[in-house]
Amino acid sequence: MTRIGGPISLTDPVRFSDDPPRVCDVVIIGGGIAGVMTGLYLTRAGLRVFLCEKGRIAAEQSSRNWGWVRQQGRDPAELPIMIRSLRLWERLDQGLGAHVGLVRGGVTYLAEDEATMARYQDWLAIARDHGLDTRLVDRAELDAVLPNASGWIGGLTTPSDARAEPWTAVPAIAAMAHAEGLGIAENCAARTVEVANGAVTGVHHGTRADPGRPGVIGGQGMVRAVWRECRNAPAAACGAGDSGRDGPTAADFEGAADSNSPFAAKDGNYTLAPKSNMMLVPTPCAI
Numbered sequence: 001m002t003r004i005g006g007p008i009s010l011t012d013p014v015r016f017s018d019d020p021p022r023v024c025d026v027v028i029i030g031g032g033i034a035g036v037m038t039g040l041y042l043t044r045a046g047l048r049v050f051l052c053e054k055g056r057i058a059a060e061q062s063s064r065n066w067g068w069v070r071q072q073g074r075d076p077a078e079l080p081i082m083i084r085s086l087r088l089w090e091r092l093d094q095g096l097g098a099h100v101g102l103v104r105g106g107v108t109y110l111a112e113d114e115a116t117m118a119r120y121q122d123w124l125a126i127a128r129d130h131g132l133d134t135r136l137v138d139r140a141e142l143d144a145v146l147p148n149a150s151g152w153i154g155g156l157t158t159p160s161d162a163r164a165e166p167w168t169a170v171p172a173i174a175a176m177a178h179a180e181g182l183g184i185a186e187n188c189a190a191r192t193v194e195v196a197n198g199a200v201t202g203v204h205h206g207t208r209a210d211p212g213r214p215g216v217i218g219g220q221g222m223v224r225a226v227w228r229e230c231r232n233a234p235a236a237a238c239g240a241g242d243s244g245r246d247g248p249t250a251a252d253f254e255g256a257a258d259s260n261s262p263f264a265a266k267d268g269n270y271t272l273a274p275k276s277n278m279m280l281v282p283t284p285c286a287i
């Protein structure tokens, strides 16, 4: 079995160590998928952008998630964004090949009872309005792909839904953005954001390697909009808990399944998360 990528941690070597500039247009704090993508597109828009990551690019949630690029089950307001996002992922995949690992393998939700099937049926109308290929699957069809499935009576599937490989996609996109001009420093924590007259005027940062020589990046109007949003936001928001990802496993999925089984992917990795238990942590940084 070929294993693609692997967990990213602080034991990985630093790949990006640009010197923080004295002045730039935008400072991005955090090198997860949100920061890296924002950096890519703002750099392409011609801005001088610098990204500070306190650890390693994608070493936190952005390399631990399931990697779904999913249209199915979305709120109707989100669907056009997801359909567009899938097209953007496809373009990234064409440019970066195996690193993005995009596979249009479909996403399927399973149902244990008729009430769930009825909810899936309702969502079909939304799918149709947006031209998606979503359809219901029955027990016989499930049996063909998941023999001995216990408890599931059917499901909802969207064959055009995709999955990318978080372990490799985010670092590869960061490398592409870097090559296009995005400044990136790993091991570089933003410590304080300086504000004057309602505008962000500086981001103080420090590196683990050289904590005695903290620096500041300045710039007119930098990250002003983001900061204003944060100040007006409620004091607490809910963030979902972590998922876990790990290497190959043979015993977890042997052709039988129920709603608590971890699923093995064809590359030998598996993704594990509880079905209906989420830890909601109300913290300001979840905003």
Ligand SMILES: Cc1cc2nc3c(=O)[nH]c(=O)nc-3n(C[C@H](O)[C@H](O)[C@H](O)COP(=O)(O)OP(=O)(O)OC[C@H]3O[C@@H](n4cnc5c(N)ncnc54)[C@H](O)[C@@H]3O)c2cc1C
Pocket: 029, 030, 031, 032, 033, 034, 035, 052, 053, 054, 055, 056, 057, 058, 059, 060, 061, 062, 063, 064, 065, 066, 067, 068, 069, 070, 188, 189, 190, 191, 240, 241, 242, 243, 273
């Ligand atoms: C169980 C689960 C499953 C999921 N599955 C999917 C899925 O299938 N598909 C999907 O699209 N999404 C999924 N998500 C959501 C997705 O993982 C997150 O939305 C996404 O990773 C968030 O990215 P981010 O860049 O905002 O945050 P993160 O990946 O957490 O990145 C934030 C970065 O900021 C850095 N940082 C923090 N403070 C500082 C500082 N002061 N200075 C410098 N750097 C700092 C951190 O080190 C970190 O690297 C899932 C989430 C969970 C919990």
